[in-house]
Amino acid sequence: MxxxxxxxxxxxxxxxxxxxxxxxxxxxxxxxxxxxxxxxxxxxxxxxxxxxxxxxxxDPNARALASARAEVFGVLVPSLTNNVFAEVVRGIYDSLSDSPFRIQIGNTHYSGLEEERLLQLFGSQRPAALIVAGIDQTPSARRSLENAGCPVVQIMETGADPVDMLVGFSHFDGGRTAAEHLLQAGYRKIGFIGARMDPRSQRRLAGYRAAMDAAGLFDPRLITTTPVPSSVTLGRELFRDALAKMPTLDGVFCNNDDIALGVLFECHRASIDVPKQIGIVGFNDLDMMQVSFPSITSVRTHRYEIGTRAVAMALAAIAGNPPRQRIVDLGFELMRRESTAR
Amino acid sequence: MxxxxxxxxxxxxxxxxxxxxxxxxxxxxxxxxxxxxxxxxxxxxxxxxxxxxxxxxxDPNARALASARAEVFGVLVPSLTNNVFAEVVRGIYDSLSDSPFRIQIGNTHYSGLEEERLLQLFGSQRPAALIVAGIDQTPSARRSLENAGCPVVQIMETGADPVDMLVGFSHFDGGRTAAEHLLQAGYRKIGFIGARMDPRSQRRLAGYRAAMDAAGLFDPRLITTTPVPSSVTLGRELFRDALAKMPTLDGVFCNNDDIALGVLFECHRASIDVPKQIGIVGFNDLDMMQVSFPSITSVRTHRYEIGTRAVAMALAAIAGNPPRQRIVDLGFELMRRESTAR
DNA sequence: CAGACAAATGGTAGCGCTACCATGCGAGGC
DNA sequence: GCCTCGCATGGTAGCGCTACCATTTGTCTG
CATH class of the missing domain: 1.10.260.40 (lambda repressor-like DNA-binding domains)
Structure with missing residues (x-):
């Protein structure tokens, strides 16, 4: 029948x-x-x-339906091409490659609304864990995370109040360390140059400002930023702007290494001696910082490790052994190089 | 009851x-x-x-189970951090962000075996489409693609015999164009420097060699390669090796822009004049090539467009309108800059 | 105005898997 | 020797959705 x-x-x-x-x-x-x-x-x-x-x-779909739980890690990052997040994502992939878990990446394009949308979408899949960049979620996004019903790891920052777990480092301290280094090297008119001022960049700026304030050297005209996405080209242009605004500039803390590289190239082009006339510090310490001429001082961050550590913590929580330490500060390292060796 | x-x-x-x-x-x-x-x-x-x-x-899982078709695009790339693939992936994401399709990325780590494994895994999900980098799949991987039961777009290359659809450009022509440009600029002892010689790099090398052969200037000692992954640091080291092997070198075609940047920095450091003593050509034309000092000639490739185009073709095929043109050559563009302006 | 046909809606039966609850069986306690 | 208990295995009933077919209604043809 x-x-x-x-x-x-x-x-x-x-x-x-x-x-x-x-x-x-x-x-x-x-x-x-x-x-x-x-x-x-x-x-x-x-x-x-x-x-x-x-x-x-x-069939993973049948499995997910029957068990009301998909073997998927949802990952939310603000950019796919930014080397920083690419490294984090690589760490996540490598840590998960031998597990049954798949990975679903969402690109928020630095937008809170987009993050909310993606979180709702991810929620509909009942993921095994969520890894999201940053701690500045919108209230609605934060609620989604709290109700996700799975381990949640926020990454890239430190802070006191994570949704669940947190792995990263202090951008404020990173910015302050960079500025203090320039000050110790004897630079005085130290500018801040930054593109796409996301919350992490803002904290680096705040750290820079704290150091400058402490030295009694802060001046708002030292700051040059733009909401435009970061690039080497942009670094060059912003440096020119900064110099036009403040011709006596003798140092720059660049919000990231792309900007720093752009500054370095402009110095070459304009025959500005680095480190004699201008000291340069970058952020993240991409490979090229140590090779450039002169090599560029930068704040090394542990991006790949943030990815692997986040996965390790999530896996532990899934297995029922939530890590005793819910907040992990992986720190950073100031790499002193020729660009500030005056 | x-x-x-x-x-x-x-x-x-x-x-x-x-x-x-x-x-x-x-x-x-x-x-x-x-x-x-x-x-x-x-x-x-x-x-x-x-x-x-x-x-x-x-619930996408229930949907996939009932309809025997998941709203997922499977994407296979050899690297997540290589800017080239990051751009392609970004194009794919952007093109799919307003569609119901999710994206599942697999990282093959340039390994044919890994590719086979991931393809089998993806197959179990009955994806709506597959986008895979390259045309050099293993026989088993190719079979998986042929039996995937969904549109398949191979990307990054051109060729006569795609599994289904193909979007990219000719690496051979790109390599030849670069070498010919150096020859026309008057360089003679033109080296090839390359890291991680994947099939695409091999084809660029072959293009370079064709141009050098045609000019009667080929010499195997001009070639310096390594299986190690590419980086700026490595570019510097390989350039030193090349120079040690062949001190009369007066030009280099670099397999990619990272290498080219490393070469440029080493020239600065060793006070080698670019472009007078050495001409440099890169590949891909990353943003920084136009800003460096001197700016570096490079072969611009349309990476983002490859991603968006691949998605467009796949979507058309899914909708039942397979594109009349199954093979799309997006070409490339030689960007002439200071590094070869002798 | 009967008959044909298209459009709009609904019911039933799975998709492939796992949660939950048996069942059977041997080991151990008193 | 009876009862309890734990272990290995199995059956049944869904998980939430859609393919397939049926039914209803309205519209058009001749």
Whole structure:
């Protein structure tokens, strides 16, 4: 009467096929694959043989539907091309490559609204964990995170009040350290140059300002920023602007290394001696900082490790062993180089 | 008798809840959401109201299971941090951000085996389309692609025999163009410097060699390569090696811009005049090439467009209008700059 | 005005898997 | 020797959605 419908799925083997071939119940196959310890040695071998012979691969969608939990890590970053986040994402991928978890990346384009939208979208999938950049979520986004029903790791910053877990470092301290280094090297008219002033950049600026204030050297005209996305070209242009505004500038803390590189090139072009006339400090310490001529002092951040650590913490929480330390500060390192060796 | 089990899903509204609230059948809700044209104006409005009120978001897993097709684009790239692929991926994301499709990225780490593994994994999800970098799949990987049962777009290259569709440009021509440009500028002892010689790099090298052969100037000692991943630091080191091997070198075609930047910095450091003593050509034309001092000649490639175009072609195929042109050559552009202006 | 046909809507039966609740069986306690 | 308990295994009933087919209604043809 109810003729079995022609298989929608196009004939890929199902768990029932494996069960039949191995002469066991479907549920036992399911268990053998997910909790091998609960199935006897014998059956396990038999089932594995059937799996191999049929080329069975579990359907993650059916699995997610039945268990109300998808084996997916949702990752939210503000940019895919910014090397900083690319490194973080690489760390996440590498840490998860041997696990059953898939990764779903969302690009928020530095927009709170976009973040909210993506969070709602991710929520509909019941992910196993969420990793999101930053701690400045909108109230609505924060609520989504709190109600996600899965471990949540915020990354890239430190702070007192994470939704769940937090891995990163202090951008304020990074900015202050950079400025203090320039001050100690004897620079006085130290500018801040920054593009796309996201919350992390703002904190670096605040750190810079704290150091300058402490030295009694702060002057608002020392600050040159723009909402435009960062690039080497932009670094050059902003440096020109800064110099036009304040011709006696003798140092710059650049919000990131792209900007720093642009500044360095402009110095070459305008025959400004680095580090004699101008000291330069970058942020993040990309590979090229140590090779450039002169090499550029920069604040090294541990981006790849932030990714791997975030995954480790999430995996622990999923396994039921939430890390005792919910807030991890990976710090940073000032790499002193020729660009500030006056 | 069969007491309804306590909802596994934690009480999120389902399509049945929406249907009840709107006073229609579940199927009509499903249709209203996926094919609005097939539902009357009235019901559509009613259903939309219920959806909004309940905050209903369809469960993609259930959807995928029922329709045997996930709204997922599988994307396979060899690297996440390489700016080239980051740009491609960004293009893909931007093109898909307003569509219902999710994106699943796989990182093959330039490994054919890893590619095979990921392809099998992706296959188990029945993706809506696959976008994969390169045309040099292993036989097994190629078979997976052919049997994927969805549109497949290979990217980054041109060629005669794609699995399905292809968007990219000729690396051979790019390499030849770069070398010919150096020759025309009067350089003679032109080296090739390359890291991580993947198939695309090999083709650029072949193009370089073709130009050098045609000029009767090829010498195997002009070639310096390494399997190590590319970086600015490495560019500097390889350039030193090249110079040690062949002190009369008067030009270099760098396999990519990172290498070119490393070469430039080493020239600064060693007081080698660019472009007088050495001409430099890079590949990809990253932003910094036009800002460096001197600015560096490079072969501009259309990475972002490759991503957007690949998506456009896949979407068309999904919609049942496969593009008449299955192979798209987006070309490249030689950007002549100071580094070769002798 | 009967018949044909398209458009709008709904019911039923799964998609492939796992949660939950048996069931059977041997080991151990009294 | 009976009962309890834990372990290995299995059956049943969904998870939330859509494919497929049926039904209803309104419109057009001749």
């Amino acid at each position: 109810t003729r079995p419908r022609s298989r929608r799925g196009g004939g890929r083997p199902t768990i029932a096929d494996v069960a039949r071939k191995a002469g066991v119940g479907a549920i036992t196959v399911s268990r053998a694959l997910r909790e091998p310890g609960r199935v006897s040695e014998d059956l396990r071998r038999q089932i594995q043989a059937a799996v191999d012979e049929l080329g069975y691969v579990p | 069969t007491r309804p089990r306590s909802r596994r899903g934690g009480g999120r509204p389902t399509i049945a809840d929406v249907a009840r609230k709107a006073g229609v059948g579940a199927i009509t809700v499903s249709r209203a959401l996926r094919e609005p044209g097939r539902v009357s104006e009235d019901l559509r409005r009613q259903i939309q109201a219920a959806v909004d009120e309940l905050g209903y978001v369809p």
